[in-house]
Amino acid sequence: MSELKQKILDRQIVSLPKTVVYCSRCAISNQRPRIKIGDDGLCSACRFSDEKDSSIDWKERGDELKKLCDLHRRNDGRWDIVVPCSGGKDASMVAHKLREDYGMHPLTVTWSPFEYTDIGWQNFREFNKAGFNNILLTPNGKLHRKLSRLGFEFVGDNFLPFIYGQMAAAFHVAHQFGIKLVFFGENGEAEYGGDSKNNYKRGMPLEDWANSYFKGLTVDELVKFGEEETSILSCSDYDQSDLQFYRPPDIDVLRKSEIEMHWFSYYEKWVPQENFFYASENTGFKANPEGRSQGTYSKYASLDDRMDGFHYYLGFIKFGLGRCTSDASHEVRDGHITREEAIALIKRFDGEFPNKYFEEFLGYIDIDEEKFWNIINKFRTPEVWTKESGEWRLRHAIYSLGADEEPVYSSSIPEGSRKFI
Numbered sequence: 001m002s003e004l005k006q007k008i009l010d011r012q013i014v015s016l017p018k019t020v021v022y023c024s025r026c027a028i029s030n031q032r033p034r035i036k037i038g039d040d041g042l043c044s045a046c047r048f049s050d051e052k053d054s055s056i057d058w059k060e061r062g063d064e065l066k067k068l069c070d071l072h073r074r075n076d077g078r079w080d081i082v083v084p085c086s087g088g089k090d091a092s093m094v095a096h097k098l099r100e101d102y103g104m105h106p107l108t109v110t111w112s113p114f115e116y117t118d119i120g121w122q123n124f125r126e127f128n129k130a131g132f133n134n135i136l137l138t139p140n141g142k143l144h145r146k147l148s149r150l151g152f153e154f155v156g157d158n159f160l161p162f163i164y165g166q167m168a169a170a171f172h173v174a175h176q177f178g179i180k181l182v183f184f185g186e187n188g189e190a191e192y193g194g195d196s197k198n199n200y201k202r203g204m205p206l207e208d209w210a211n212s213y214f215k216g217l218t219v220d221e222l223v224k225f226g227e228e229e230t231s232i233l234s235c236s237d238y239d240q241s242d243l244q245f246y247r248p249p250d251i252d253v254l255r256k257s258e259i260e261m262h263w264f265s266y267y268e269k270w271v272p273q274e275n276f277f278y279a280s281e282n283t284g285f286k287a288n289p290e291g292r293s294q295g296t297y298s299k300y301a302s303l304d305d306r307m308d309g310f311h312y313y314l315g316f317i318k319f320g321l322g323r324c325t326s327d328a329s330h331e332v333r334d335g336h337i338t339r340e341e342a343i344a345l346i347k348r349f350d351g352e353f354p355n356k357y358f359e360e361f362l363g364y365i366d367i368d369e370e371k372f373w374n375i376i377n378k379f380r381t382p383e384v385w386t387k388e389s390g391e392w393r394l395r396h397a398i399y400s401l402g403a404d405e406e407p408v409y410s411s412s413i414p415e416g417s418r419k420f421i
């Protein structure tokens with residue numbers, strides 16, 4: 001193993017297929033971790049999308065949710081369900097429906113973004129004003145920056161410390177308040193492509209969190225690596241209590257307290273665009289006033305953090321699959337756009353550099369621009385990238401650019417594609 005490989009801790013990369021193959025229906029390739037493309041040419045997300053339409057009885061699932069809520073609903077003035085929610089379209093819809101349609105008493109928990117955007121903060125406040133109690137958890141900022149730097153430099157994901165807390169913090173709050181249900185939005189592995197083994201489960205088993213959510217690396221492993229192998233982190237930077245909200249709940253504590261994790265997408269068919277309409281109507285959610293987020297054409301997903309463009313950009317670098325590929329592929333599966341429209345959008349927006357917050361990002365993780373590009377290039381694999389005349393190019397872009405063509409990044413929506421928002 002080369003020195004370079006040793007310093008890449010994302011355990012997903014080594015298990016990627018060596019030959020890039022695209023799904024024949026959507027625009028995802030087999031470089032998305034854990035996804036499988038079958039002999040019929042369909043990826044696991046497209047197969048599951050078919051099952052959502054054909055073999056899942058949503059009425060039955062709704063009844064199942066009603067029974068679950070009947071079992072846990074309290075009328076003694078206490079909360080009975082935790083919904084991790086930042087005020088985004090998805091979780092806002094989940095919290096609102098659980099309250100209005102199922103009569104529950106949600107306590108919403110927000111794991112703070114690294115740096116709020118104005119629209120993210122506004123949506124968070126509007127959601128709160130729609131009548132929800134909320135606990136905003138903000139981790140130790142000094143430690144959080146260092147973990148983000150470690151995630152960026154060695155795992156290829158500056159978002160890793162956010163993901164730790166986003167998954168774990170809600171359970172600690174549930175435990176504290178004696179609440180037995182924690183409701184997340186969608187099963188991302190099923191909806192966007194990944195390991196299918198939990199497609200028919202109601203929530204992610206705790207033993208699968210590290211592989212499915214944390215790129216194979218727990219926060220304790222990241223901290224240990226940071227301390228022992230780098231000069232970025234030292235034991236004087238934090239106390240054990242600082243790590244609590246990043247750590248998944250102890251499995252014995254979880255069993256004893258009978259806290260259950262559920263995905264709302266198990267019970268109701270998950271359509272992101274519908275969630276946007278619902279949240280706009282019911283919780284004051286507003287789309288991105290700038291028209292779209294960098295790297296995609298979408299204006300309503302993942303709006304609240306100034307640092308998240310780099311998370312998506314790193315996905316583009318590591319797997320050749322950027323933010324637009326993920327958004328457009330889901331919309332193909334939902335029947336909102338065609339594959340041809342998706343490819344046109346990907347050619348235009350995927351991998352667009354998130355320059356808007358670049359200076360701020362460099363300051364947040366405390367590196368200079370030269371170091372930034374060295375780290376980025378470390379995560380380009382030869383299966384995905386080739387260097388021609390000093391320029392990096394995707395080896396197998398779905399849009400197959402001509403030799404002298406480059407993707408064109410524009411703030412306008414391509415003509416003829418009007419079915420999406």
Ligand SMILES: [Zn+2]
Nearest residue numbers: 023026043046
């Ligand atoms: Zn597909």
